[in-house]
Amino acid sequence: MKKILTCLCFALPGFWVAAQTNILSTNLTAEQVLLGNYSPATYLPSVVVNHPDDIVPAILNGVSPDSLKAYLLEMIPFENRNTGADTLSAVTGIGAARRWVHRKFSEISVQNEGRLLPSYLQFDQNICNSPRHRNIFAVLPGIDTSAHGVVLIEAHIDSRCAGECDINCPALGMEDNGSGTALVLELARVMSRLAFDRTIVFLITIGEEQGLLGAEAFATYCSTKGIPIRAVLNNDVVGGIICGATSSQPSCPGFNHIDSTQVRLFSAGSFNSRNKQLSRFIKLEYIEEALDLVAVPMMITIMSAEDRTGRGGDHIPFREQGFAAMRFTSANEHGNANVSSPSYHDRQHTSDDILGVDTDGDSVLDSFFVDFNYLSRNTVINGIGAAMAAIGPVTPxxxxxxxxxxxxxxxxxxxxxxxxxxxxxxxxxxxxxxxxxxxxxxxxxxxxxxxxxxxxxxxxxxxxxxxxxxxxxxxVSATNEPEAVILPAVELLQNRPNPFDEATVISFLVNREITYREAVIQVSDLAGKVLWYQKLDLKTGMNEVLYEHGYNVTGVYAYSLIIDGELAGTRQMIFAN
Ligand SMILES: [Zn+2]
Structure with missing residues (x-):
């Protein structure tokens, strides 16, 4: 995760952050597959497993907590995976970590008749004083080139300490985001044995902690080349189950609270949002395809906001470039708030984001901060959602x-x-x-x-x-003629969800074009004190505003729509924990 504040630099390209140039795939065969220029017969496995009745159990039984744990143990020796860290050492730094991911993809490919095509997505940009960077990705070619669209499962591998460019501290980044990296590798392993109509990409990014830069490069690459990404499943902080004391809102119920059966799906928008619809699709596919078959059912919560307050993730550059994108995050996180604040003492974004501790002094970790069973359940939810998006029919x-x-x-x-x-x-x-x-x-x-x-x-x-x-x-009226009643120009609607516990969507309908000088939505307490307001740009049809409330502040509040100083509507909403 990163501070959104860092991300504001995108508004001023060339000022804060140098532009990204020379974006290229190092594997041109992988690129041609992404463009749909290939013969599916080349990548057809000897045994085609393509039916959902076979795919679903293959994912459920194939995803292994032990395998996920093994990836995380293998990531410990890299020590510091900051995007600006060492690229030459064979053992430590971001270069060794990137080559390890590429090697993993290559090994998986060898085990699956060469069907997985590993590549780097290289680009030039000064990040933490390092001029050239590489995401790592692997392409599993679809077996039907007439099935349009590419499904992308991704996570960032870069890590950080309190200093955004500190390349010398121990930055193991196990919850953030070794957990997501392990998830993507595990799905590459399990899903490469299967056959999907559409192409699937497994992407590991860098530069997330400095402003979602690796994801931005990949999203730019896809939109520039015309690669039709139909769904982006971003995984960032997906293995921890314990609350820290200082997480960004919406946050944990309390310090050391544990939740190993819930995952949050963040995505932008509400009404008419492709991103929310993707989140709902992932939830429905899990419920209908997998819930009866799993030992520990997961609760999937669709969140109002695109990310936690003041935070962002790799799904955002994809959404900004027009692709449907969402993010998985654990229900509970160990910190992530302002790491330079003296009151911050959680693990994320510090040297404490380690895999676990050795409690009995035998030099073997035996108590873990990443819950491998929880991580495997999140891996399954990703796998089922991505698989169904890759084999399903065309939207009518x-x-x-x-x-x-x-x-x-x-x-x-x-x-x-x-x-x-x-x-x-x-x-x-x-x-x-x-x-x-x-x-x-x-x-x-x-x-x-x-x-x-x-x-x-x-x-x-x-x-x-x-x-x-x-x-x-x-x-329409009963006779199919437009209804003769005159609707009010603007209707303020009930917020949704209501009651709510973190953020809610306030919406209003503009039934016909109106001229106005200023429109404002405001939230006040019942004594009339204005707590928040936002200027609006009224457009004909449904309008929506996301309102993020402080956490742990319950009660009834009023929200009002004011146009040119006149009250156009007011309603109440309930904030509950
Ligand atoms: Zn992260």
């Missing part, structure tokens, strides 16, 4: 309208799957109702209040496509 188009009683969804699907899911969401980040239909039209009774509709195709194997964007159904 649709239209949705409603009258006072019913909504009608009309699906346009040139591929005629004739099996669809229709998702209805109203008050939270999760769907309220999921309909299954074998017709291209679905009529259902509407819930009360505002609701959003999205759809997916389902293929012959019962796998959903990625979900469409959400729409707000258009209003």
């Amino acid at each position: 188009d649709f239209q949705a309208v409603k009258n006072n009683e019913f909504a009608t969804v009309d699906i346009t699907d040139p591929l005629d799957y004739n099996h669809y899911r229709v998702f209805v969401r109203s008050t939270t980040h999760d769907f309220d109702t999921i309909y299954t239909t074998f017709e291209k039209q679905l009529v259902f009774s509407i819930p009360s209040g505002i609701f959003y509709v999205s759809v997916a195709s389902v293929d012959a194997n019962g796998i959903e496509s990625l979900f469409s964007k959400e729409v707000l159904p258009g209003v």
Whole structure:
């Protein structure tokens, strides 16, 4: 993780941070696969495992806590994986770590008929006084080049101490982010034995701690080359289960609290967000494909914000360049707040982010800060989501309208799957109702209040496509003529989720174009004291504002929409812990 503040430098390219130049893949065959220029027959395994009934158990049974632990133990000798650290030593520093990842990908490829193509994504930029950098990635070619889009699973491998460019401190970075690195390597190992219609990329980045720079280089490479990334699953801090004292909000319930059965999915936006829809897809695929089969069920929580308050991660540069992207993070983290504050005494971003301790003096670690079983459960959730995104059908188009009683969804699907899911969401980040239909039209009774509709195709194997964007159904009268009632120009809606425990989305509808000088949304306590406000740019249709509340401050608050000094609407929201 990094401070968002560092990231503000992106607004001033060439001022704070020199531009990234000479971005290139060192493996041109891997690049041609990413562009779709290859013969799938070249990479067809002798035994094709491509059916979800085989893929799901292969991932569930293949992902191993011992294997994840072994990767983390192997990462300890690198000592400092800062992006500016040594690149020449065979034993320590970021160069040795990068070559180790590349070697792991190569070994996995040898075990799988050469089907995994390792590469570096090299670029030039001054980061911590080092001019040239390399992400490491591996491409698993899809077996059907007519299936469009590439699925990307990623994590950053660089680590840090309190000093952002300290290349001499012990910076083992096991929770942040050896855990994510191990997860990506493990999925490369397990998934390379299987066959997916679409291409999958396993990406390990550097430069995250200095401003998401490795991910930015890869996102730029993909958008410049026209590589169609359809989903980005970023894993950052995915193995720890113990709360520190000073984590960024939304945070732990309390110091030393343990949670080994929940993971948080962060993504930008709410209504009509491809990123949130990707998070919902990952959650649904886990629930429907894996939950009955796992020994320890995981709770997947879809978060309101794109990341923890003031923090960012590698999914952000991908989202900024137009790709659907989200982040996995443990429910509990050991710190991550301002590491230079005297009150900071947690492990993340310090020399204390170690794998564990030797409690009995035999020089062998026996008590661990990364929980390998928890990490393996998160690995499985990633694997199932990525696998289904890589084999599933094509997302259909649709239209949705409603009258006072019913909504009608009309699906346009040139591929005629004739099996669809229709998702209805109203008050939270999760769907309220999921309909299954074998017709291209679905009529259902509407819930009360505002609701959003999205759809997916389902293929012959019962796998959903990625979900469409959400729409707000258009209003029609019973005779299918536009309703004659005059709607107010602006309607302030109930925040969602409500009650909420960290951040919430305040939304309002602008039903027709209006002229105004200034529009503001403000939050106040019930005594009328304004606690927060934000200027707005009103656009016709649904408008959304993310409101991040302080943690551990419960109660009822009011939020108001004010246009040119006039109150356009006010409602209450409940902040609960
Ligand atoms: Zn991190």
